[in-house]
Amino acid sequence: MALMLNTDAAVIQDEAHGGGLDAARAAWPDAPDPWIDLSTGINPWCYPLPPIPAQAWTRLPETAALGALHQAAALCYGAPGAEHVVAAPGTQAVIQWLPRLVPRNGVAILGPTYAEHAACWRLAGHDTMMVPDLEAALGSGAGVVVVVNPNNPDGRVLERDTLLRAAATLGRRGGWLVVDEAFMDVDPVHSLAADVDHPALLVLRSFGKFYGLAGLRLGFVLAAPASATILRRAIGPWAVPGPAIALASMALADRSWADRMRQRLAASARDLDDCLSRGGLALRGGTPLFRLVSHPDATQVAEALAGRGILVRRFADRPTLLRFGLPADTAALDRLRVALGAIASTGCGKGQG
């Protein structure tokens, strides 16, 4: 007998994600190496790796060190206090756990968005639907509403007041508003981090994207203390590795790095926009960590780019859209510019004439 999940194992499937450089290399063996991976929304300029004390590797993480990380996260994100913070080994771990901690419910997800939200709520047996906007979500009667803010991939931002009203509505019906702020660091003005004393509100923050350390696997839930306690016990002790605690505690406290990085990302996104639009791609949205563009032959553009060793994010169900992460340097941006020019001249771009 196989393990039983709370739902049909048939929903188990691999979602499409960015970052699959190995698969791309295998599919385009003749592409020039090194590849340029623009398929993720991860900052290409990581927080400088500090020396990691050996004890961070060898010893179980101490409660005090984890507490210091929670404190640093609360200060960085603007949450009321460390007791509102739960560290997890990646936001994905939180996305896996949340549906297990909420009674079976109707779940409305504003989408299209990051596919793992719907996959994980469905996997846990919740009646899950995709809705186009917050009005539809609240009107559906769902007990749980999930909003990625800013949204991935289109960058749509919902304002703080709008979301707080939604949280109040959901709270009155005994429900939850889950706000995934994975890309909020680039411009935190609409963050709900300061509002998580609201008992119907759960805010998710990702460390790896803005700090360029996706391999570290670190994310946070910000929540009212009673919910944070339950989440901490569900995820369990020593959930975050010692090196991640040491490194992130430093990075989250470094406001000047974050301020400079926000400016650098914004400027680089403008340069990328210029390159993409000159290449015949129409800007549809994004955040400073990634840009969403459309093209009538987007699939062919992506394949032609892959043939030139440049990996971008496609969307199986939206074949005219592509998402581009930031090139890491001028050479990469130039290689993208040359590639897009060559692709346009060979006809892929003719749909936009």
Next chain:
Amino acid sequence: MALMLNTDAAVIQDEAHGGGLDAARAAWPDAPDPWIDLSTGINPWCYPLPPIPAQAWTRLPETAALGALHQAAALCYGAPGAEHVVAAPGTQAVIQWLPRLVPRNGVAILGPTYAEHAACWRLAGHDTMMVPDLEAALGSGAGVVVVVNPNNPDGRVLERDTLLRAAATLGRRGGWLVVDEAFMDVDPVHSLAADVDHPALLVLRSFGKFYGLAGLRLGFVLAAPASATILRRAIGPWAVPGPAIALASMALADRSWADRMRQRLAASARDLDDCLSRGGLALRGGTPLFRLVSHPDATQVAEALAGRGILVRRFADRPTLLRFGLPADTAALDRLRVALGAIASTGCGKGQG
């Protein structure tokens, strides 16, 4: 409204664990520093930290790298193949997840043992009992039986054939045998890793204890492929950090380090036994990574050791027992010997004459 777990939030409590050096320093501020932490069963001689490629920190872990880790674990542990292996961010993460993936059930845990097993099954709402042996576990009619093998803290080992018969019995009633082999690396002769094609068997392996890298947070489930697939999807993508994948893939393939380490641990455990018995403590069991001893005034012995900057593991419900991990060097062993001698001479040892 707080998040609802599937059970009463009243069961949420902090279990006592080893490794709390910060708390010990606070409780005994006058103790000599550095402390000697003997409160865990973690190998004090870690696998040498290799250089970690920067991409392991910056990029999302690649599917191929995770596959190579699964392969290395299958080879090292003797599992039938990589498809039988699920990597997780610490065995604790598996202990948190398993109770969520099994229908509500009677759960019998051979104990006393590592307390998180019972805590996590209870937290997920299973009817959980502690039983003294395998006969009682099977006789209880429980659908799930949990065995830590070798057991922590007493080192009791159940033989492979005995456990396979139990798995067969549980399989016939649609149940599960969970074997936590956290300390099996020191002498793998009774491991069930090769037997996990049995559909009622789940084997847990810890990386950090034997390799001395508890801060890394890495553990594995070995299971039949159908169960492994479900576990992988429940725990989710990118569950293990890139640095852990890189490091553990090397360490697990290094058979000669493991062989030498087994000999070193066994010799050091003999030296520790000698020190403990000369200090008036009676050996009750253990593995080469930790020794269990008894003393009529064990609590006072532990407090007197703490006053001398030596932290050992106590058991709130078994006040005559203490667990000692291995001292890292001769100086630490000497400090322990001197401390135990001084404690015995001041009267704590008088109960043993």
